[in-house]
Amino acid sequence: MEIEVIRKGQQTRITGREQVSLLELLREAEIYISAACGGQGKCGKCAVRMLSGATEATEADRRFFDEQEISEGWRLACLSYPREDCRIQIVSDDESEFEVVSEHEEVRPEAETMTGECAIAIDIGTTTLAIQLVERMGGRILHTVTGINHQRAYGADVISRIQASNEGKGAELTGSIRQDLYQGIGRLLAEYPVEPEQIGAVAIAGNTTMGHLLMGYSCETLGVYPFTPVEIGTVKSSFTELFAACLKEETDVRMRSIRAEVTLLPGISTYVGADIAAGLLSCGFDRREEPCILIDLGTNGEMAIGNKDRILVTSTAAGPAFEGGNISCGMGSVPGAICKVKIRGGEPEVTTIGDKPPIGLCGTGVIETVCELLEQELIDETGMLEEDYFDDGYELARTAEGEPIVFTQKDVREIQLAKSAVRAGVETLMLRYGATVDDICHVYLAGGFGYKIDLAKTIGIGMLPEAFAGKTTAVGNSSLGGAVEYLSQAGARQRLLEIVERSTEIELSTDKDFNRFYTDYMFFE
Amino acid sequence: MTVLEQIIEAIQSGKRRQLKVLIEDAMEEGIAAEQILNEGFLPAMENVSRKYHMEQFYVPEVILASQAMQVGTTILEEYMGGRKLPVIGRAVIGTVKGDLHNIGKNIVIMMMRGAGFEVLDLGYDVAADTFIRKAQEFEADIICMSAMLTTTMVEMKKVIGKLVNKGLRDRYVVMVGGAPVTEAFAAAIGADLYTQDAGSAAKMAREALKERGKL
Numbered sequence: 001m002e003i004e005v006i007r008k009g010q011q012t013r014i015t016g017r018e019q020v021s022l023l024e025l026l027r028e029a030e031i032y033i034s035a036a037c038g039g040q041g042k043c044g045k046c047a048v049r050m051l052s053g054a055t056e057a058t059e060a061d062r063r064f065f066d067e068q069e070i071s072e073g074w075r076l077a078c079l080s081y082p083r084e085d086c087r088i089q090i091v092s093d094d095e096s097e098f099e100v101v102s103e104h105e106e107v108r109p110e111a112e113t114m115t116g117e118c119a120i121a122i123d124i125g126t127t128t129l130a131i132q133l134v135e136r137m138g139g140r141i142l143h144t145v146t147g148i149n150h151q152r153a154y155g156a157d158v159i160s161r162i163q164a165s166n167e168g169k170g171a172e173l174t175g176s177i178r179q180d181l182y183q184g185i186g187r188l189l190a191e192y193p194v195e196p197e198q199i200g201a202v203a204i205a206g207n208t209t210m211g212h213l214l215m216g217y218s219c220e221t222l223g224v225y226p227f228t229p230v231e232i233g234t235v236k237s238s239f240t241e242l243f244a245a246c247l248k249e250e251t252d253v254r255m256r257s258i259r260a261e262v263t264l265l266p267g268i269s270t271y272v273g274a275d276i277a278a279g280l281l282s283c284g285f286d287r288r289e290e291p292c293i294l295i296d297l298g299t300n301g302e303m304a305i306g307n308k309d310r311i312l313v314t315s316t317a318a319g320p321a322f323e324g325g326n327i328s329c330g331m332g333s334v335p336g337a338i339c340k341v342k343i344r345g346g347e348p349e350v351t352t353i354g355d356k357p358p359i360g361l362c363g364t365g366v367i368e369t370v371c372e373l374l375e376q377e378l379i380d381e382t383g384m385l386e387e388d389y390f391d392d393g394y395e396l397a398r399t400a401e402g403e404p405i406v407f408t409q410k411d412v413r414e415i416q417l418a419k420s421a422v423r424a425g426v427e428t429l430m431l432r433y434g435a436t437v438d439d440i441c442h443v444y445l446a447g448g449f450g451y452k453i454d455l456a457k458t459i460g461i462g463m464l465p466e467a468f469a470g471k472t473t474a475v476g477n478s479s480l481g482g483a484v485e486y487l488s489q490a491g492a493r494q495r496l497l498e499i500v501e502r503s504t505e506i507e508l509s510t511d512k513d514f515n516r517f518y519t520d521y522m523f524f525e
Numbered sequence: 526m527t528v529l530e531q532i533i534e535a536i537q538s539g540k541r542r543q544l545k546v547l548i549e550d551a552m553e554e555g556i557a558a559e560q561i562l563n564e565g566f567l568p569a570m571e572n573v574s575r576k577y578h579m580e581q582f583y584v585p586e587v588i589l590a591s592q593a594m595q596v597g598t599t600i601l602e603e604y605m606g607g608r609k610l611p612v613i614g615r616a617v618i619g620t621v622k623g624d625l626h627n628i629g630k631n632i633v634i635m636m637m638r639g640a641g642f643e644v645l646d647l648g649y650d651v652a653a654d655t656f657i658r659k660a661q662e663f664e665a666d667i668i669c670m671s672a673m674l675t676t677t678m679v680e681m682k683k684v685i686g687k688l689v690n691k692g693l694r695d696r697y698v699v700m701v702g703g704a705p706v707t708e709a710f711a712a713a714i715g716a717d718l719y720t721q722d723a724g725s726a727a728k729m730a731r732e733a734l735k736e737r738g739k740l
Contacts, residue, residue: 163675223676224623225650382538383585390581413583420585509625510649518628519592522585 003082005031006051007090016082022048022055023077026090033077033090046077053086063355066340117200118142120185120260121483123275124177124206124214125149126158126299127323130480131184133192136200139488143192147184151176151213156320157299158209158222165212165219174216175245181214182246182255189254196257202239205265205483207300208232208273214242215264227270234497235264265486265496269505271315276302278482280499281492283444283475285311290441291433293426294478297322297363297447301422304503305429305440311503312433316425316514321418322363322447328393329360329405337362338396338405340454343372350397357400361407364453369396369407370415371460374524381524383416385409416522419463424508424517426464431513432506437467446478462524528554529565532597536569537576539589541596548600558601559611566597566639574724587723591632594639612643614734617660618669619647620703621680626673629703632723633669640727642667653684660697666739667730672703681706682714689715698733702726 001016003025014029016022023046026033033046041060050073057070058079065074077088117136123129129149133142151173154164165173181204189196204214208229212219215237217230239260240247250256267273276296280286283294288307296302301318304311324330324337331337336359340351350365352358361369373379373394378386385394385408393406430436443464445455455472458464464472475481486492508514526534528551535544551561573590576582582590602610616637620630627649634644645663647655660668668688672678681701688694700718701711711719718733720726 159674159676166676223674225625225677382589383583410580410583413585416583416585507625509627515628515631519585519588522588 001082002085004085004087005029005090006087007031016086018083019081021078022075022080022082022088025082026077031090041076041079044076047074047091048077048080049073049089049091050075050080051087051089053082053084055080055082055086066351116198118194118198119201119203119487120188120199121480121487122181122184122202122204122206123278123477123480123483124181124204124210125275125479126161126207126210127152127156129180129184130477131181131188132480132484133188133194133199134484134488136488139484141484142194143188145184145187145191147180147187149177149210150180156325158207161209161213162219162223166223170213170216170219173213177210177214178243179246182243185258186252186255196254197259199258199260201487202260202262203265203483203486204262205274205278205479205486207275207302208267208270211235211264211267211274222270229267229270232267232269232273234266237262237264263486265483266500268313268500268503271300272302272304272313272503272505275479275482276304276313277496277500277503278480278486279444279446279475279478280304280306280311280482280503281496282478282481282485286495286499286502288441291435291439292442292444293429293440294444294446295422295426296478297422297445299323299325301425303422303425303429305433305435306502309502310433311499312429312506313503314425314429314506314508316421316508318418318421318425319414321366321414324361324363324366326414327361327366327411328408329396330366330411331360331362333362333364334359336360338365339368341365341368341372341396343376346376348372348394348396358397358405359399360405361396366407366411366415367457367461367463368454369394370412371457373407373412374460379412379524383412383522383524385412415461416524419461420518420521422463423465423521424514427517427521428508428511428514429506437465440468441471443468443472444475444478445472446475462521529556529561532561532565533569533572536566536590536593536597537572537586539586539593541593544593544597545600548597548604552604558605561601562610562639562641566594570594570636570639570724570727574722574728577722577724588628588632591635591639591723595635598635598638609643610641613641613731614666614739615643615645615663616667616669616730617645617647617656617663617665618671619651619656620649620671620673621677621684622650622652623680624672624674624677625649626671626703629673629723630669630671633671633702633726636723636727637669637730640731642727642730653680653687656684657687657691657693661693665697666734666737667698667700669700669702669726669730672701672706675705678703678705678710681716685715698730698737700726700730700733 003014003016005012044064054073060079061075119136121132129147132144221228239258242262265274286308291307294304299320301316304313335354336356337353338350338358338361339353342349393408395404395406397405453474532547637644670681699716701716708719718729720729
């Protein structure tokens, strides 16, 4: 059977075989699309549109697409097994964009056996951890484990961790994160057949505070102006040295056999750390002629604008609202979290992650809700919720136990603060860089904020300028992607250093233009 | 609705342009600037503060209202031919050392000016000694300190300690505020006043001066 693949207006013909998935066929033809979960129908990243000869929709398809999308031919390539000639469209504006999205997710054609040297890439987030085993040559992802940063017990944000450290809890925090990473690596080894001797290197990205706590540095100077880090450059260590305390009690000979070099990647400043530098690497800022923007939609709202010659970075107090934090029924992106909202005929229709009974709202659901409420004019331009919903909030759905899941006036206000912080940051960066919205060639949204975020809605709520429509991509964990690239690509080390060197930080809280933008963009207009 | 009531409404909803017209109307009606201030600006500010506490208003509205208030103050002064509005008290205000957050502090300034205070803005990253020196030079009644980080709010304690050491503590009302600051923290470091929002800050500052017989 013949499959016609259309991507960016270009057509390629590939030959299909029974019992072989579209994703595999595409890979064979070296047409790479993202498949974060490795083709298990779990991540939804390999979405393609079957223009003709669409395969029967699977249960997974119904989870990721609504009826209209299904009828339009949207399918997950990993679970679609064509049996007749078909035409498919891969919607990703730009080949290079795609590379970014999937840089750390890219799955190359299967090797028979894995014999080469491996490495471990780690992203230490304030809340979560991601650890990936990768092939040194080519950067193929072999296995991923994720976990919780148990430092959360000492506070949710970096400032509270800094404070805990300053109050004498530094050693505990260091012990906690090392233990978390050690156990994560242990799981990686237990779940994937790799010989410990094969692991030659570990690269770690994370914000500067996370880096300090990992290395056991003092955080005294991180929390007060001028926010001077103890060390912001590349830090070399070794597995045996960093995890000495964990190894002391280790009985597993495999863990004791790891002899990897550990590198803590360099950051730019105390508030724009290695995670952002790595993100810039994975988005290829150093190769861009035209200016691009990277926004990490987390609590610290780090962002950057720039190209191969010059990069400006900053951070803005976005708060945790885009991750579902500080929202009355907010939650992380877990099964049962509402991630899609549509109000039809006055009735809200919600979609949850995994199609489980609704239990709350994830960051994507929060953005969707605000956008819908605005569209239905249930929120006015000042952010005021319609009077009927003022006291109890707008009910989106009920849990299995019959508890209402609501969106309140206060939630709207949280989003106003968060979105205007992001927008004002973006506007100020462009102003200082001397670029207009039209000069920006691409915008990358990083962070674990959302599940299948509808980028149009980020514009709908005014978080991003309208002119960014069509040139914005969600890149997920670009920090981890950067760490993988660092480990697996020739020249990446040098590129990262150059990115750091070319980056200049600007301070927003004292910036007059930022303050003006911040109040201006508070409205929904 | 009387013109004063309309002024209250305009400030509350942050309508700056409309406010300008209304103040002109009020002046034409022969209402004195002091009356506009006392029966227009002050009730507006109290409304904003009350609505904030009832969670009907949140930071965005407070920011917008305070900006309208600032515009209103300027217009009033213009109409008085450069003559300053009657000053009920003097305050120095700044964000403490190590902290660069400006927005919250600026809202408080606008509200306090609207409430009839002459306010000297010391900016951000203000050292303890600067707070004290400027308060003396400015002959302030009130020292206001803002901090937005748990790591910097301890600076407030330092300022109060220095005031005590210099024997100046009783000369000033010390007000503290900012997101991480709490009533309990304010009490623990020996501050006189803590308020949650800018509107009540201005109101409480007035009351504090009344109590001290300065008003």
